[in-house]
Amino acid sequence: MPMLGVGTFDHADYDTCYENVQQALDVGYRHIDTTEQVEAYYNEEAVGDAVAASSVDRESLFVATKVPPADLDQSGVRRSAEESLDRLGMEYVDLLYVHWPTGKYDPVETFDAFAALREEGLIEEIGVSNFTVDLLKEAIDVADAPIFANQVEMHPLLPQEDLREFCSRDDVDVELVVYSPIARGDVEHVTELQEVARKHGATPEQVSLAWLREKNVTAIPRATTEDHLRENWLSLALELDDEDMAKLDAIKERERVVNRDDAPWN
Ligand SMILES: NC(=O)c1ccc[n+]([C@@H]2O[C@H](COP(=O)([O-])OP(=O)(O)OC[C@H]3O[C@@H](n4cnc5c(N)ncnc54)[C@H](OP(=O)(O)O)[C@@H]3O)[C@@H](O)[C@H]2O)c1
Known part of the structure; x- marks a missing residue:
């Protein structure tokens, strides 16, 4: 799984998502995070079409999508996954x-439903998102197939x-994939991040x-402009040194940008 991917949620329409994925592939991104169809967002179709039109082989890409809460029963998982594959125009x-x-x-x-899809080759790996330590422990206990990744919010403020x-832990070995890795732009206002950025001529x-990479996690920032993608x-x-990491690790301010009443941490 490439350690830097691109998130595709919340584009205004099909065309902007399509163009964004094309640009991301041109820049070099090979990990695309998409999501099940939510209301009017057609991001899976746009992702699939942009991939199909590009010169990048499917095998060199890492494509991830999700099953929504309403479809997490046995038949729902299968239907949701098949519909996602259909919209993506992909076999897996x-x-x-x-x-x-x-x-x-x-x-x-x-x-069980996820494991069946994996057995059939419709999905390569099983992931969870927004799982706490307790939920992850339970998932690892009951699932027959390994849990490959947990996608959660993380940045120096969380x-x-x-x-x-x-x-x-060796007996757990689950990858962390990080959403909102720049806190939707809020990291820009944090003094410590500004200071480290100035030192390296970076933003x-x-x-x-770079801090997330040092923590050995995979990040999937969303960027709708080509400048931000680049x-x-x-x-x-960008290589951070020990002094930079210590300064960033010492940040006391806390912020969570994605929250909802039924989130397991509430
Ligand atoms: N699993 C989940 O429950 C979950 C929840 C939320 C998000 N996600 C996934 O994670 C992805 C990313 O998270 P996110 O969209 O919440 O937050 P994010 O990636 O932290 O922030 C995206 C925002 O930051 C701006 N931005 C991007 N690069 C920038 C740069 N270099 N300088 C200044 N601003 C920049 C973007 O602006 P421009 O658009 O103008 O470039 C956009 O407004 C989503 O697309 C989605 O795939 C998953």
């Missing part, structure tokens, strides 16, 4: 996530120490992405 996805552990989520039933420590957003890609060349 590299990673399929449980989007939120709510709604019809039932650990045994949900992961360092997710407990989850990181748990996921990196606070690039510093946040700027985020160039964070791969």
